[in-house]
Amino acid sequence: MKMIFRKAHLYLYVFSVAFSYAILYPLFYFFSRKTSRYKYMNALRRVWGFVSSGLVGIFYNFKVEQPIDWSKTYIICPNHTSNLDITAMSIFVKTNNCCFMGKQELADFFVTALFFRTVDVPVDRASKIASFRAFKTVMERLAQGITTIIFPEATIPDTYPPQLKDFKNGPFRMAIELKLPIIPVTSLNTWQILWDDGLKHGSRPGICDIFVHKPIETAHLTIDDADALRDEVHAIISQKLAEHDHRRTNR
Template sequence: MKMILKKLHVYLYAFSVAFSYLLLFPFFYFFSRKPSRYKYMNALRRVWGIVSSFCLGILYVFEIEQPIDWSRTYIICPNHTSNLDITAMSIFVKTNDCCFMGKQELADFFVTALFFRTVDVPVDRQSKIASFRAFKKVMERLESGVTTIIFPEATIPDNYPPQLKDFKNGPFRMAIELKLPIIPVTSLNTWEILWDDGLKYGSKPGVCNIFVHKPIETAHLTIDDADALRDEVHAIISQKLEEHDHRRTNS
């Protein structure tokens, strides 16, 4: 019975996301027509994420290690265990000059296609040329002051419960080349609310706890430090996940 209820919940959540998207689509479409309007598209995406989740009892709580100066440009690197991580980042980022970098398939998915054909940047990792073009486009966005969210695992882990995967080098090389700070973000339990897309184990109401680590400055680094920076961010997120798992096990 519990699994039946969780499966029902995930279908209701999907309906909430799709229905609210359709209601807002005329506005999303209008804002998507010109790059100068993308900031309004992002602002509305934040509202969409809050409302579509709240309707099914899903909330987001952010613990921020150090206040974020949103007048600066950042590369934000969260771990990735759930589709809810995307919503969480949409809500967390308080500048409307932002974008996601994500897999090419999102440019064809019903509720993400419009975004990944306009404000966001899709990347086809199966093609070196396409990947190069995507990263070049992101570099241009960053240089123009657009904060970018990149999931450095590049995908949601296949194993359940999910284990942190190795990180790709791309966001760390870009951060060093452009001398931009990186913000590591640990999604502590979104997978417990909804793992991956929720189709296998369903979903449930609950609070998604997100820990935002203090920014890591890169101005003093060289491109030779990219691997070390990648490993540092991986270790920060991994340690936070271990601390959370330890508290949960002993509570």
């Protein structure tokens, strides 16, 4: 019975996302026609994410370790257990001068295609040439002051409950090369609301708890420190997940 309700909720959530996107599509399309309008596209995406989730009882609770100065440019690195993580970051990032870097398949999905053909950057990790071009594009955008959200696991873990995967080096090398701070973000329980795309376990109403760690400065680092920076961010997120799991199992 529980799974029936979760599956029914998933259908409601998918309908909410698709229906609200269809209503907003003329505006999204208009804003996507010129790069100067991308900031409005991101602002509208924030509203869309809040509304499409809220209509089915999914909300987001952000705890910030240190206030974020959004006048600066960052590479934001969250762990990834749910499609809701994308919505969470769309809502959290308070600058409209931003973009996502994500898998190439997102350029073909109904509600993400327009974004990943314009404001966001798709990456085909199966092709070294395509990956190089994508990272070059991201480097150019970061150099222009565009904050970028990159999920360093590159994919959602296929285990349930999800376990934190190893991180890719790309975002950490870019941060060091451009001397930009990295913001680790721990998505604590989005997988309990909706794991992956929800097809296996459905979804339910609830509050997604997101912990935003203080920025890590990279101005003093060299490219030889990229692996150490990667491991530091991984350890920060891993420890926060372990603390959350300990509290949850001891309630």
